[in-house]
Amino acid sequence: MNICNREGGRCAEMAMVCLTDFEEYAKEHLSKATWDYYAAGADECCTRDDNLLAYKRIRLRPRILRDVSVSDTRTTVQGTEISFPVGIAPTAFHCLAWHEGEVATARATEALNTCYITSTYSTCSVEEIVAAAPNGYRWFQLYVYRDRKLSEQIVHRVEALGYKALVLTVDVPYTGKRRNDIRNQFKLPPHLKVKNFDGVFQQETAGPEEYGIPANTLDPSISWKDVYWLQSITRLPIIIKGILTKEDAELAVEHGVQGIIVSNHGGRQLDGGPASIDALSEIVDTVQGRIEVYLDGGIRTGSDVLKALALGAKCVFIGRPAVWGLAYKGEEGVREVLQILNDEFRLSMALSGCRNVAEINRNLIQFSKL
Ligand SMILES: Cc1cc2nc3c(=O)[nH]c(=O)nc-3n(C[C@H](O)[C@H](O)[C@H](O)COP(=O)(O)O)c2cc1C
Ligand SMILES: CCCCCCC(=O)C(=O)O
Numbered sequence: 001m002n003i004c005n006r007e008g009g010r011c012a013e014m015a016m017v018c019l020t021d022f023e024e025y026a027k028e029h030l031s032k033a034t035w036d037y038y039a040a041g042a043d044e045c046c047t048r049d050d051n052l053l054a055y056k057r058i059r060l061r062p063r064i065l066r067d068v069s070v071s072d073t074r075t076t077v078q079g080t081e082i083s084f085p086v087g088i089a090p091t092a093f094h095c096l097a098w099h100e101g102e103v104a105t106a107r108a109t110e111a112l113n114t115c116y117i118t119s120t121y122s123t124c125s126v127e128e129i130v131a132a133a134p135n136g137y138r139w140f141q142l143y144v145y146r147d148r149k150l151s152e153q154i155v156h157r158v159e160a161l162g163y164k165a166l167v168l169t170v171d172v173p174y175t176g177k178r179r180n181d182i183r184n185q186f187k188l189p190p191h192l193k194v195k196n197f198d199g200v201f202q203q204e205t206a207g208p209e210e211y212g213i214p215a216n217t218l219d220p221s222i223s224w225k226d227v228y229w230l231q232s233i234t235r236l237p238i239i240i241k242g243i244l245t246k247e248d249a250e251l252a253v254e255h256g257v258q259g260i261i262v263s264n265h266g267g268r269q270l271d272g273g274p275a276s277i278d279a280l281s282e283i284v285d286t287v288q289g290r291i292e293v294y295l296d297g298g299i300r301t302g303s304d305v306l307k308a309l310a311l312g313a314k315c316v317f318i319g320r321p322a323v324w325g326l327a328y329k330g331e332e333g334v335r336e337v338l339q340i341l342n343d344e345f346r347l348s349m350a351l352s353g354c355r356n357v358a359e360i361n362r363n364l365i366q367f368s369k370l
Pocket of ligand 2: 213
């Protein structure tokens with residue numbers, strides 16, 4: 001029954017059962033340009049789409065009769081307890097989806113007691129985010145700017161505000177080619193700003209722009225020596241986001257960082273790279289527990305979370321589903337998205353015989369015989 005009296009559409013009164021319900025709602029209610037920006041993958045979107053398909057290729061080996069009357073989804077990241085192993089990946093421009101933007105996201109993650117990685121390209125400032133959810137557990141996602149002082153200033157700001165780690169994104173020397181964004185000439189509308197650099201970016205707008213913000217501000221010459229530079233200006237743990245190979249995982253460990261996020265940026269950068277879940281095992285095998293390994297890309301169900309943990313991720317992060325939640329009902333929508341994933345994860349754990357996250361391991365995965 002369509003209780004909203006709409007022809008085949010999804011509206012705010014309908015029960016949201018799974019994350020794709022939120023996707024459908026967001027697609028119907030956001031402007032085309034905003035939807036296209038959030039949904040975008042690079043070029044032919046092969047990697048974006050494979051991020052989801054790859055989970056469907058993985059089969060589980062459930063164990064039975066293990067008394068799963070109580071299941072505990074808690075875990076730790078960087079020594080801090082969170083209620084379940086799903087956090088929010090950094091995504092830009094939350095005010096496009098909901099008027100309160102990142103403030104709503106921060107409140108939702110505080111309420112659910114999980115980790116929120118705030119994007120450099122937030123449309124609320126880090127000060128507004130912390131004021132809105134003072135007890136939230138947060139990491140800050142950093143890009144390295146040609147003008148290192150810009151990066152340095154934001155690092156010192158987030159450190160003073162109580163952010164607990166820096167997530168250095170390393171897969172954007174240049175922005176990937178997202179065809180619909182080009183067709184739509186997508187740009188941040190004038191009433192929204194990259195608030196963390198309010199005033200600073202405005203002075204630079206004489207030159208070319210990308211998404212309505214000055215182009216060429218990110219430094220494509222960034223290299224491993226910049227990890228040492230970052231370590232020299234902060235005491236926060238550093239987590240590198242965007243690693244997809246064992247070689248780079250080994251270099252990350254050798255450079256003394258505290259974590260890795262296996263990620264292909266939601267398939268928005270290099271098209272033709274591996275699905276992040278397919279890249280996970282070689283990285284976990286190389287790292288051998290020396291630092292924590294996380295993953296993002298294509299997580300849409302609780303069993304996706306279970307598979308990623310079974311293959312060695314300590315925690316996973318969701319990108320697009322969080323903005324779909326925002327588009328649905330702001331803070332409440334993001335809470336619902338997280339709660340659904342938590343419930344599905346708990347159920348998948350129990351149905352595969354795991355009572356807590358420590359019991360999730362590679363024996364749960366069925367490796368096909370070649
Ligand atoms: C709309 C959008 C904006 C993004 N903005 C950022 C960003 O500002 N910084 C960053 O490191 N990654 C960014 N990402 C990549 C996400 O952090 C993450 O890697 C990806 O979304 C995970 O895939 P999923 O959307 O399938 O969960 C963005 C992704 C999307 C979809
Ligand atoms: C000028 C670079 C804008 C990047 C915007 C955020 C991002 O990473 C994305 O994938 O979109």
